[in-house]
Amino acid sequence: MVVFENVSKRYPGDIVGLDDVSISIDAGEFVFLVGPSGSGKSTAVRLMLKEFDASEGRIQIGGRDLSNLRRSKVPYLRRSIGCVFQDFKLLTDRTVYENVAYGLQVIGESGESIRRKTPEALRLVGLSDKADRFPHELSGGEQQRVSIARAFMNHPRLLIADEPTGNLDPETSIGIIQLLYRINRTGTTVVMATHDRDLVNRMQMRVIALDEGRVVRDQRQARYALAD
Amino acid sequence: MRRLRFFFVEALRSIRSNVGLSVAATVTVLITVFVLGAFIPSFLYVQSQVDAQKAKVDVTAYLHDPIAAAEVNRFQRKLAADPDIKSFNFVSKDDAQRILKERLNDPHLMDQLPSNPLPPSFVITPKNPNNSREIIARLQSDPAVDGPIAFDRQTTDKLLSVARFIQWSGLVLIVILLTASLLLIGNTIRLSIFARRREVEVMKLVGATNWFIRWPFVIEGVFCGVIGGLASVLLLWGVKISVVDNWLNTSDQGLTRDTAATIGFTSLALILVGAGAVVGALGSGLTLRRFLRV
Numbered sequence: 456m457v458v459f460e461n462v463s464k465r466y467p468g469d470i471v472g473l474d475d476v477s478i479s480i481d482a483g484e485f486v487f488l489v490g491p492s493g494s495g496k497s498t499a500v501r502l503m504l505k506e507f508d509a510s511e512g513r514i515q516i517g518g519r520d521l522s523n524l525r526r527s528k529v530p531y532l533r534r535s536i537g538c539v540f541q542d543f544k545l546l547t548d549r550t551v552y553e554n555v556a557y558g559l560q561v562i563g564e565s566g567e568s569i570r571r572k573t574p575e576a577l578r579l580v581g582l583s584d585k586a587d588r589f590p591h592e593l594s595g596g597e598q599q600r601v602s603i604a605r606a607f608m609n610h611p612r613l614l615i616a617d618e619p620t621g622n623l624d625p626e627t628s629i630g631i632i633q634l635l636y637r638i639n640r641t642g643t644t645v646v647m648a649t650h651d652r653d654l655v656n657r658m659q660m661r662v663i664a665l666d667e668g669r670v671v672r673d674q675r676q677a678r679y680a681l682a683d
Numbered sequence: 684m685r686r687l688r689f690f691f692v693e694a695l696r697s698i699r700s701n702v703g704l705s706v707a708a709t710v711t712v713l714i715t716v717f718v719l720g721a722f723i724p725s726f727l728y729v730q731s732q733v734d735a736q737k738a739k740v741d742v743t744a745y746l747h748d749p750i751a752a753a754e755v756n757r758f759q760r761k762l763a764a765d766p767d768i769k770s771f772n773f774v775s776k777d778d779a780q781r782i783l784k785e786r787l788n789d790p791h792l793m794d795q796l797p798s799n800p801l802p803p804s805f806v807i808t809p810k811n812p813n814n815s816r817e818i819i820a821r822l823q824s825d826p827a828v829d830g831p832i833a834f835d836r837q838t839t840d841k842l843l844s845v846a847r848f849i850q851w852s853g854l855v856l857i858v859i860l861l862t863a864s865l866l867l868i869g870n871t872i873r874l875s876i877f878a879r880r881r882e883v884e885v886m887k888l889v890g891a892t893n894w895f896i897r898w899p900f901v902i903e904g905v906f907c908g909v910i911g912g913l914a915s916v917l918l919l920w921g922v923k924i925s926v927v928d929n930w931l932n933t934s935d936q937g938l939t940r941d942t943a944a945t946i947g948f949t950s951l952a953l954i955l956v957g958a959g960a961v962v963g964a965l966g967s968g969l970t971l972r973r974f975l976r977v
Contacts, residue, residue, distance in 0.1 A: 533890035
């Protein structure tokens with residue numbers, strides 16, 4: 456599903472984002488991308504979304520080579536990837552329902568399909584009763600559920616979560632990770648960048664550890680760190 | 684249809700969120716289009732006046748130099764016999780030299796010449812000023828005439844210089860105002876891109892195409908342009924009713940009355956609203972190219 460082949464990314468000013476990283480993630484996997492801030496987790500996420508190109512190496516998402524992908528085709532790549540971020544990225548002047556529906560509106564889905572899929576997605580994340588609330592009326596965990604609902608609307612084959620629990624307390628975080636796990640069980644590949652040690656240890660999933668842009672560990676059913 | 688509605692709803696949302704700037708941009712377009720709207724008919728009017736005047740003034744027929752007195756007499760009899768000619772005036776070589784001397788700033792300039800180079804001529808006034816073209820056609824082939832018979836240059840030149848002045852000053856003013864409206868619309872769009880950066884971010888994230896993201900902003904710009912255009916058309920309509928029509932009706936100059944038809948107000952209004960829309964689209968388009976990297 457996701458293949459990095461000797462990928463390096465250098466930012467202007469000789470700052471290293473990734474340094475010769477090779478990763479292969481199969482369809483249906485649940486993978487934690489861990490490491491301290493600045494280790495390259497976010498760079499990896501942004502490369503997968505083709506927000507920019509790798510300086511060296513090859514990246515494939517679902518069999519598509521990103522370096523050959525034309526700019527104009529990038530939107531279609533992103534439609535096949537669901538995205539969840541630490542800061543939720545919700546629109547504050549729209550209700551929960553409108554926020555979720557917005558994700559479908561802007562890719563030109565029909566009104567009928569939006570009316571069918573939106574309540575379904577809200578039910579999946581357990582927010583059916585809060586459809587008419589505004590984001591500021593919700594807790595952090597609920598807001599993140601809204602953004603997960605938006606990301607999962609099109610049943611993407613890959614869901615990328617960049618520090619989705621970064622702003623949440625431990626208990627809420629568990630709720631979110633359980634939701635992501637349930638999504639994973641439907642066959643969606645989940646890649647989650649995090650530095651939430653407890654969460655990773657609890658889940659016992661594949662862990663890819665990055666440090667200073669390099670892969671320092673890639674282990675199945677692993678814990679956050681070897682010492683844990 | 685559904686998309687169109689989405690674009691319009693988003694554009695209106697955006698206009699609502701920065702009303703002040705949208706109004707400023709709209710007013711600039713209004714002023715630009717108003718000046719354009721005042722300029723187009725006045726320019727066409729002056730142009731039509733020039734054309735009309737050209738056909739109405741005296742014509743000058745230059746004769747061969749030297750020319751036999753008998754030839755001059757024959758030509759003079761021909762003029763006298765022409766039913767379309769009201770009067771004519773013979774300008775001899777000496778007359779011509781005297782007239783030129785008066786017109787030149789330096790009266791001694793002519794003295795430098797070894798001989799008088801000016802040919803004798805007839806200045807002919809037609810009975811009906813509109814017939815001057817036919818008179819010219821008739822006289823041109825006469826053996827006494829040398830060179831093309833011309834309209835009297837002085838009056839037409841004066842009118843032409845007025846026309847040229849209106850043309851250039853109007854053009855300069857319009858270019859300045861156009862630049863201002865483009866910049867202001869651009870700025871409005873830039874701010875609304877900033878105000879809607881969250882939406883833009885989400886749209887990119889979920890895979891909206893570039894044009895899907897751009898359309899609401901383009902519509903916002905065009906909206907400001909069209910509203911500005913419409914407002915200026917209303918304003919021009921008011922000016923037309925209260926000032927121009929009034930002036931045309933009370934004017935005793937036949938000239939203004941029978942050549943007043945320059946451009947119909949409906950076509951002018953369409954042109955102006957169209958111009959407003961183009962300015963709006965251009966202003967937002969240029970800004971989007973620079974500030975909305977997708």
